[in-house]
Amino acid sequence: MKSILALALGLAFLGLSIPQANAEGSTPEKDWTLMVFLNGDNNLDSFGTADMKEMEMVGSNERVNVVVLRDTNKLNVSSKIFHVEKGSSRMVKDYGSNIDMGDWQNLVEFFRYTKENFPAKNYFVDIWNHGGGWKKKLEENDPQRGISYDDHSGNHITTPQLGEAFRQMQQLNGGKKIGILGMDACVMQMAEVAYEVKDSARIVIGSEDNEPADGWAYQLFLTELLKKPEMSAEELGVIVEREYARSYDGGVQGRKTVQGSAVSTEKLTTSVESLNAFLSQAIALAPIYHSQFKDAMKRVQQFGEPAFKDLQHYLMLLRGTVDPGLQQLIDDALKALGEAVLGNFITGSGLGNSHGIAIWIPDATYLQAKRSQYAELNWARDSLWDEFLDAILVPKFPLLSIGNMNVRDQDGDGFLKPGEAFTVEVEMKNESTTAARDVRLSMTGPSGVAVISPPIVIPAIEKGSMKFDGPSAILDAGVSPGSYSFRIQAEINGIGMIEKDFQVQVDKEYTLEDYAVSTPHPYPSNMKQEWEISKAGAEGIRIHFARFETETRFDTVQVFDKAGNLVLTLDGIKDAFWTPVIPGDLVRIRIQTDGSVAQYGFDIDRIAY
Incomplete structure (x- = not known):
């Protein structure tokens, strides 16, 4: 036993692994292995320590493995793999140096090592770090970029690289899909990201919005998993996000506004057919409904990155603004997307229109800047979303x-x-x-x-x-x-x-009469004056403004009827015009100006009654 221990320690010192073995020399297969790719090589390092302590509150057992690849923000501290046990974590591999956690190949290697040494029927790969949605850096100072930012290398994992990593993991898994891709990071629950792993991961979990630095409540969902290790990927994915939301709803992590969802990649893939049916018709009708489509882009639920917005809410905003045929296509797409979202959990305020899947809705300038990067995504190749953005934001037809x-x-x-x-x-x-x-x-x-x-x-x-x-x-x-x-x-x-x-x-037959009322030209600052125009016995009065010029929004002219009801508020520059009929035999006109930008004012030259 001593010689075996000495050999194991020597291998660990050289950056090699200490294998897990039973008495027969083989490694037993458990129900689940959770692999946490914990990239603390940035300003989140201390929160990584806290999350490992949460995992240690529960640990692994005879049916569940919890394995963590831990990298810190200290360049002289080597990256290590730990098997998390109740009360402590046991180091099982020392890389001998601080590895690049922004390199997707290190994610694949972590999976390979963990699967070989901690095999299971199901795998849950959790990427722990900052997140920036589907995007990769456009420039060196661009703070938004994919996932798993490594501050020492300057690298990150792009969405296409994430897709390639999961394809290789699937091959290592004998062609079987990875059960869950979890992203304990900001703004990663996007159609563009989930679709990239549609053929290699069954369930994708994450948040449409920013996450608090404390992230998930690991002890809560691990407790549920250890109670029922035979649970499916669908059930576990929903539980992770449910417990995440509960932890911030007056739970173990206090009170904060959060959102988290679990998405089926199979059903998301199916939903693209319905979504494309709508998008195809919407593109054809863009010249007619352009204002409705663009207005909804401004009003839709948005998240920590302003161009990331809720896909289902966008479609909901269009309901009732388009023809029945197009509305039916919207309803079909909403139904399909709703089936893809297995669970959606929200606490706090401001995220009430989050429905589980975010989408990129930029402005025209941002679209032009990121167009070539977006085209690299499987989502852009298979959906008509980028064509729809083009039609609305960079139209090539009359508007x-x-x-x-x-x-x-x-x-x-x-x-x-x-x-x-x-x-x-x-x-x-x-x-x-x-x-x-x-x-x-x-x-x-x-x-x-x-x-x-x-x-x-x-x-x-x-x-x-x-x-x-x-x-x-x-x-x-x-x-x-x-x-x-x-x-x-x-x-x-x-x-x-x-x-x-x-x-x-x-109009009825009216009596026209010359009638002169004017402001000073130009009117003074901070002016407040009122005039009365009356014609005894008149059923109503109309007023003709021969000239009207005031500062828009700040200098206003109000028209009241005899009872004091406000009938009109006027401002700006207008051609000569008649007011509508103001009921009764008396009209009051009031001007109120601010302290700057004096204009001509107005001239009234006639009335009708």
Whole structure:
């Protein structure tokens, strides 16, 4: 026995392993081996020590192995592999130097060694460190990069390298998938990351958001595993994230906002078909629904890295904003993605719209900068997500919208009477550098109210905002005074149609009267003044502003009715206009300005009642 011990110590001193053996010289196969690739070669080193103590609170037993490759931030301290036992950890391999934990091949070698010396029916590989999602460094000072940052080497494991590492582990495992890939790191639970290991790992667990430095509560899920070592990878993955969330919900790690989820790679792979069905149609309809798609990108749940956002929440935001056919495709994709998420756990506030899988939604500049890196991912090759991002963020088609519409009456007095003709001035906006060609403007309205002219064709709408005389109409002579809903439709050649409703006010017979009210020109800073306009017995009053210029948002003009109800708030620069009818025989007008940027003010020259 002494000679065997001396030989073992000598092998350890030389950086070789001390094998685990039973009396027959073979190593028994257990139910589970947890392998923790604990990279403390950064500012998380002390938390690695704390997590090993958590593991030692439970340790290994006759059916479960807990094995840790520990690297520290001290260059003169060699990296070592430990078998974690209850109350202590036993060193079983000394590398003899501080190895590069940012080298994916060292992850594979750790798996090979552990499988050979601590075999099991199922393997759980836990990468412990900082995380930056799917991304790798763009520049030297880029703080966001893959996973397992080694500060001494400057290396990290990229998402494609993670995929290659797991492919090689799967080969070492006789072609059988690794049970669980766990990432005790920030922002790693992404479609892009999980999909990279879809053929080599069954379950992926991690957080969409940043994790506290204390990370997982190892003693909690290990206690559950040792109680039931025969549990499946699906069950264990859910338990790890459940206990992680519980530990921060007033549990052993206090109270903090966290999120963690367990994802089935098989079901995630299946969901791509449904997601692509939506994305394909969404790309085709991007010119029509561009504003809806882009607006949802701004409102979706985001995480510690602002470009990482919740995939399911993004799709949910689109529901109700698109046509029924596209909405059905969204519902199909949501159902498939929901089935891929086996468990999703949230504590605290601010993450209520997290549903278990994050996705990259950058701005246009960030997309251009990372495009070539993103193209390296299996997710980019198999899904249409990057094509969808291109269509929305870097469009190569006209981006038309209908802006303000102004109804011009035929005689120009500002009132539209039964039997009178009117023309609609339409503001068209194009946010793209690609011009819209042969845009067909048409108008529809309620039956029996007006005879509408045929559509007009606009040859080209360039980037920017342009106003056009749109369709015209003649009101029926017998139409009653009131407000009627009309619609402008813009059919874009080769793309589709956009539309916008507007109101046409058919007026009663009014008495017009000159009436002068003006601010000083320009108005002074910190001005607050009120005027009254009254006409005894009038049912309502309209006011004509011949000129209106105030500082947008900061200098406002408010219009109140006789009862003191606020009817209008006006600011900015406007063409001459009539207000809507203000009920009653008295109107109050109030201006309030701030201490800077004085403008012209306003001139009122007429009223109608």
